[in-house]
Amino acid sequence: MKFRFAAIAFLLPAFAMAQTSNFSITGQIGKIGQPAKVYIDYSDNGKNHEDSCVVVDGKFTFKGNVSGVTTSRMSFDHQGKGKPHSIYAPNADVVYIYFGKENVSFISKDSLANAQVLGSKIYNEFQAYNAQIGGTIMALTKAVNQEFQSASPEMQKDTTFQKAVDARFLRNIKRREEKQFEFAKANPNSYFALVALSESAGTKVDVARVEPVYKALNADLRNTDMGKELAMRITATTITAVGQQAPQFTQNDVNGKPLSLASLKGKYVLVEFWASWCGPCRAGNPNLVEQYKLYKDKGFEILSVSLDNNKQAWVDAIKKDGLPWLHVSDLKYWNNDVARLYGVRAVPASFLLDKDGKVIGNTLRDESLNAKLAEIFKN
Template sequence: MKLIKLSVLAATTLCTLNLMAQETDCTVIAQSKNTDSTDMLYVAYKNRPGSMKFDSVAFVKGKCELAIHVPFVQRAMAYVVKANSGFLRKPITEKGISFYTEQGKVLLEIGENPLDTKRSGTALNNDFQAYSDVIAPFKKKESLMEEEFTAAKNSNDQAKMTQLQQDYQTLNEEKGKAERNFFDTHLDSQISLDWMEQTIDIANRKSEAQAMYKQLSQRVRESDAGKRYGMKIESTQTVEIGNVAPDFTARTPGGEEISLSSYRGKYVFVDFWASWCAPCRHENPNVVKAYATYKSDKFDILGVSLDQDKAAWENAISKDGLTWKQVSDLMGWQSMLAMSYAIRAIPANFLIDPQGKIIARDLRGDALEKKLSEVLK
């Protein structure tokens, strides 16, 4: 769904594994009023790097207990399925329940919707539940917006789709603030480290990542996961303002190869967009206006599309009057061009100076006009 793709969601389930490299015995106790003797609890976890293992147990009178031995504390997934459903012989479509395989007893109180499960019993799972409680209201609103967006898309209600995109962005910002507050009040929790790793885009926010990492307690920083993340922060190349923009080469719709480095000696506005991106198409008239005003031997624009459909890409270029060079590898969100700039949402753009350094980013509307007037005066 485009509503979700345009702005990468902050973590709703945390995914850092191998938190502490120590063997652990964990007992999972699950309770549910919505099960019978034909229901099973399956637990999926890593029994060694790169290998998943599934253990299972039957529910008896709405309760079951499963002892597992794991090589390291990790985030595992539990599923409630029917005994004869062929669960392990087909792709998993059931809603999973996240929990941590911490030493001791982990209690899962499963509601009618597995996503409403309450976790308790160990310190890490208590913190995880606290985090889940923080984001639960936002997840419910996101779900409603997705339904509204689908309805608007089916009825071709462009105005409603655009409004929902804007509302979603606002909601995502509010959720980010709530998650950051959780981080600030749980600096001694592995959950905060997990949230950082899932949410903070180091390539774009390295300085912020460094500062937040230093806020974490010594215990968390010195855990195996903490040490790895600290090394990841320091080794990641960034696309922050002041850094040299990564060079790339890609093809135009006509097959011509264009390199970013060929624009050295002039200011270049690198614009990441796609034909299916409503906010991008809404912003295009502002970019067209800027190009008409400032195009010269000192300034140019290079469009980079996250399209996969070449015909749709070419049609959008023509319809929106984008007369500057356009390139794409037609790989969508798997585009190496987008990955090299850590693109996680579009529209996104970078203003690069004649020496190849990034001097501004994500300029839109009046902000784009103002910045160009400053540097090209």
């Protein structure tokens, strides 16, 4: 039993508050050397950046330009096994930090996770914010996994124990979201109010609750890339509701040719948001393949929108999973224009449209999707 989240965009929000400026992130992690590497991913003003650095005698340095405050994922590859291992291995040495136009230092005897972070006012504010809301998602997930792993093998197999651990975990997440919402209301001039509101709003926004708090935020915050994305998510909740005409879009297919949603009018269309790196998406693909086989000759089409940023990975996943339907992407990762238009901040996500392009389902997945398609095509 392992507690995981679907791929969610809140790990890489970005804030653009000022003109481009230099930053540096340096580290002294013991005396570790080759083949160790450190990897960094960060988003600035809607654009994703990544870099890597060989560790020499425990030292590493990253330099670059940011237009304001951003968040970063840094992972330390102690054994030279590559970036994916440094991020996703069970005992991965990975941290998520905010930084701005600053010179940030990581000092530790053994790891990023245990490092003291110096020189960053933004990091200190982030720590204070986390103290108020009950910690990061990663910390809560790590704690519940440790609780489960510390139990005896017999307890781990006990469904009553599993449900109890799961219930506590979900209560902690819910409590954190409530504290985030209160933080956003109480601190309209803090950029972490925007972080808090964006995360607690989720993918299906309660517009009546969230919109007034959003409008009360500092105008500069609302004008950042993250602020604009949240505004689009608030709007998307209304315009993608069942009964609404689905927002139109055009993106390029795998061959670089534009493909429009409008061109599919007259068919039932499943607009499917996914990515090659999304485990739950890939796990659900066999069912979609089966449904497509059943109904493609009866007027059913799937238009998959990928949140990949690597074309080869996208194309390879389509081939490996045997996905014979239509595919588009702008390869902008979480900043995919269609995903933002539809308010998608977690994948998989889908919207089922009727022949006239109206939304007839926006929470359908697996069995619920199968039942809806069977109802539509029963004749």
